Amino acid sequence: MLNARKSTIFLVCLAVSLVLFVIMVLHARYGRAEAQSESRYRADLAKKLMVTDLCLFTEARYTRHPSMADLDTAFQDHPVSLEHFPSGSFVSPPDFLVRTHEVSH
């Protein structure tokens, strides 16, 4: 090992990385069976419970249920209420708040 050329070590490492990369790609394509069955379970549970939002940010009503957010969300719940960070920057207001369809007919 100590006597190995530097280029040999590098090329071997590179080859190993490339192999891992290929394995990664193949895993994403074919090795997801377990993950997919979990995904199906989640979808079924969501249907049973009539869920409308993913449980991502549990700090406030409108971060927990962004699709159910009201029109007054911009005014917050009380004065001096701070913007929720960083969830506020990840979740944009649903576009139907901008353009409600009852006006669009």
Added chain:
Amino acid sequence: MKLAINRHRNIIDFALSSLLRRKIKNVSLLVVYTLIIFVLASLIFFVQALKREASLILRNAPDMVVQRLVAGRHDLIPANYEQKISSIRGVQDVVPRLWGYYFDPAIGANYTVMVPRDKMVQADNIIIGSGVARVRKASVRDLIAFQAYDKTPLLLMIQQILPYESELVAADLILMSEPDFQSMFNLPKGYATDLAVTVANPRELVTVATKIAEQLPDTRPILKSEILRTYASVFDWRGGMMIVILSAAILAFIIFAWDKATGLSAEERKEIGILKSIGWETSDVLFLKFWEGIVISLSAFLCGVILAYGHVFFFSATIFEHALKGWSVLYPQFRLVPVIDAFQLTVLFALSVLPYTVATIVPAWLAASADPDAAMRS
């Protein structure tokens, strides 16, 4: 062919020796480079998988949710609205939903309380999500003391804890029976939180929604398509935090490439002159620079992406937890289905490997094409 391979291996040998001369600088450069690519690739994997998950889960959301607004605020919806909506042509089913939020002062967490449609919860019992069990360190058959609307205690026993795989949907959920829900929140009789509407023909959704809005002007119907769109734009690259991270990363790549691109030092130029004088051609020198660039950037790219894949899909993206958690006390464990977005990864490759390698080669061009006798004159 063998000659070409040998030649490149020899050049790589020297490129590595050359990089190892400044071991600390180049190793730390490699580490930082890998780190940046790791963060970006983790984000790419995470967001893509999450969006996919959202569309899969929310495909099963109710066709339409009808909310009632009073003075611009979300208010309870009366039961007779249910009959009025049922009578609209095209409506297949209307289900009143009972749900709300409960703040747990002992832990500081918010839970979502729901009454499930089918009677899966017995009276005085609750089914809780795995996230709730985690923050309360609770197990099945434990008693939880809630505070009802009138500040009296409400004791409920844990009948079941939803499995780990359900986190993204139900981490913060507490499912209880309708009488218990009433004990806790005391909704006035004949009112629900909102209504879930099923429409026979999905193409008629907008028509039905318009009719509902006309007949019941204080309601706001929310369509499934709107629910799905909300999650299509979550974690968008143009949103706040993401743009900050992306800009910082791009800036870092620019700085690294700039450092290489702003010309060679006098010593590097002299060295290239020496190489040319002992028999290296212009192309040999350029390949040397090419390999110097590739060793750092390609290694960083491959390492960063592979580590990111492991991080997101085998370790539930734990490193993002502190960034994403914000004020939340209850944070879900992400069990995501692996997915690779080839386009975004290619863009990442183009951003991280190409400019750096080019920036290593181009400044050496002039020195590499210099006459070999220049070294004799120094």
Added chain:
Amino acid sequence: MIELIQVSKCFNAGKSNQFTAVDNVTLEIGQGVVTVLKGPSGSGKTTLLTLIGCMARPSSGRIRLNGIGASFFPKISSEGGFDIASLPERFLTEIRRDTFGFIFQQFNLIKGITALENIMLPAYPTGRGHTLFRKRALELLAMFNISRHETSRIEWLSGGELQRVAIARALINDPAVIVADEPTAHLDSKLSREFMDIIGSLKTAGKTILIASHDPIVYDSHLADQVIEMRDGRITGAGLVP
């Protein structure tokens, strides 16, 4: 054998600072002969060396290489050999790599890498097997008694050791001709004499040697077969030393 026919080298032709470094030089360098170019600095010795060593092309005149094989040219001994001035750069570089070994005034070794790697560097772009030229490099280290410095960075070597590394590097591709530009300029008398001893052994091995020097230890040495005096780019006195 190397033949120069009315070779001139002019820098910055047509500009106000036009400068003729080598002026109408005709010269013959026989195989296995030690030739010394003698003259003050600015006399064109270095430029002449670069021309002979295929490092630069002459502005006018012809340079012929006789009896020197290259991978794409068979050995031509009867006719006038081939004229290097007309060769494309790639071929020129290949000839230079395989035929000539250079020893520079400042040694021009690469800092930060080992003596062994410095010696092997000229062989890297040839595409030859690493094991082969590594073996040769180790032999050269042994030949010059610096084997103990195999893995030493050259910053740690003394002047005399550096000189020997530089010579070893010039020999890695087993060239037919050794070209040295003021090799003893930074050496004391003892080391200069040691250098000439090494030159002697190379001559015995059949190498053609070309040295530019204004050091009497070099041009007065008994090893010098031919001493050519130069001044202002011209040959002022050329004589075969008896």
